Amino acid sequence: MSWGSVRGHDRVVDELRRAARSGRFPHALLFVGPEGVGKRTFALRLAQALLCEERPEAELEPCGSCPGCAQAEAQTHPDLLTAGRPEDKQELPIKVIRDLCDDFALKPARGGRKVAIVDDVDSMNEEAANAFLKTLEEPPPGAVLVLLGTSAERQLETVVSRCQVVRFDPLPVEVLAEALLERGVATEPSEATRLATLADGSFGRAVGLAAPDLGRYRRDLIDGLASEGGIDPAEQVKRLDAFAKQAGKESAAQRRRVRLMLWELARLFRGVLWQTAGLEPPSPDPDDRRAIARLAERLEPEDVFILAERAMDADFHVQRNLYMPLVLESLFHDLAKVVNRPGRP
Structure with missing residues (x-):
């Protein structure tokens, strides 16, 4: 599945693609922006592009059909790691971070790259954030770490300074309205536009408001x-x-x-x-x-x-x-x- 399935963030795709073509793709990315605008979906598509076994990495375009793409889309790829705050916890536990870093340090199983996606980093306390620093400072060769939050200001400066901050905008009303119609959340264009306007560019919020x-x-x-x-x-x-x-x-x-x-x-x-x-x-x-x-x-x-x-x-x-x-x-x-x-x- 190509980037065409990730709508409203063409600017971010272009920025990351330029970095890939230059041969200086960041080893650590901090995605920030409003909730519900597709940061996690975008991170998974990025992981698919990085783990694609058919197309050159410089294109940053998943073929969608090779074993690497199929496993990444199903989130069963051995070199794709995901972590986040457990629902019963107030903060992202340090054990989750340590376990992730241990797995991240192992050699890739299929190719030359590993990708880790960490959600809910806004809830990461100082102890957990500090456990990340060595991995952020000295990541394994070819590894890419993607952190998902809402604001760079809510992260430790020591974490932000080691990441490339990527800012996501709210989805435009017309883009969000079209997505709501396509996915059956709304059946009439007027209702889709109303929900998209109320949702402030967040697909997740629009679904809830429906x-x-x-x-x-x-x-x-x-x-x-x-x-x-x-x-x-x-x-x-x-x-x-x-x-x-x-x-x-x-x-x-x-x-x-x-x-x-x-x-x-x-x-x-x-x-x-x-x-x-x-x-x-x-x-x-x-x-x-x-x-x-x-x-x-x-x-x-x-x-x-x-x-x-x-x-x-x-x-x-x-x-x-x-x-x-x-x-x-x-x-x-x-x-x-x-x-x-x-x-x-």
Whole structure:
């Protein structure tokens, strides 16, 4: 499968292809950018290109049919290693890093190159990051290490300095909308465009937002925050917890649902900031714009900054597997203190 299957990141493909043709392909890459834009899919396609047994490496174009390409696509290639934070952990454990480095140091089984992909490096603590340094400084000949995160600023400087930082942009609305239609997430172009706009360039977020029950809960939550009567924090925690459990018994699925709603809260408050600045809120939903206008009439800009910051703090804690009911209780308690106050005169 060629790079044509990886959409919206042609600039990154061109940059890496130029590096391959120059004979100076980086031994360590740090992919950074928003969640859900395809960094891991891109890394797997890159691994396939590097492990392809038919085409010259300088082309950086997988043939898609040789044994190396087939095994890389199935993630069964002996020279393709993957690692990430276990779902039940708050951080990427040092044992995962040490085991990866030990395997990475072994000679390739099929050719002259090994590729390792490490997800969730934002959650890597200092001890685990330091365990990487020797491998980053002196990688095995021909080896390529790809780290996946959201921001270079969230990594240790000692790690960043040993990597080529590759920045990924959000997917363009038209590219994301087309992908949603092709994969059956949306059936109508107008719905695909609406989801793509709401998702801020993230395919994963667009898929989550497409769920009908999420749309209904989202509407109730936003309208409740914008209402004159305000919100009942305990009731909101109960409702969001019940909504999350509709995703199934797996805690990872429940956390993904909660994080989607926290991102929607952050989007709402961002729209309020635009409104208070006299700008048109960046929302395609007329109901959202009405809620934004009501909140902008009642809240000071400083209040809105606080609300947005609390939503993103809660998202960080949920991502790190902290006890979710406690995170939500704290969040809605703080939101209620602000939105339940009498409005501006």
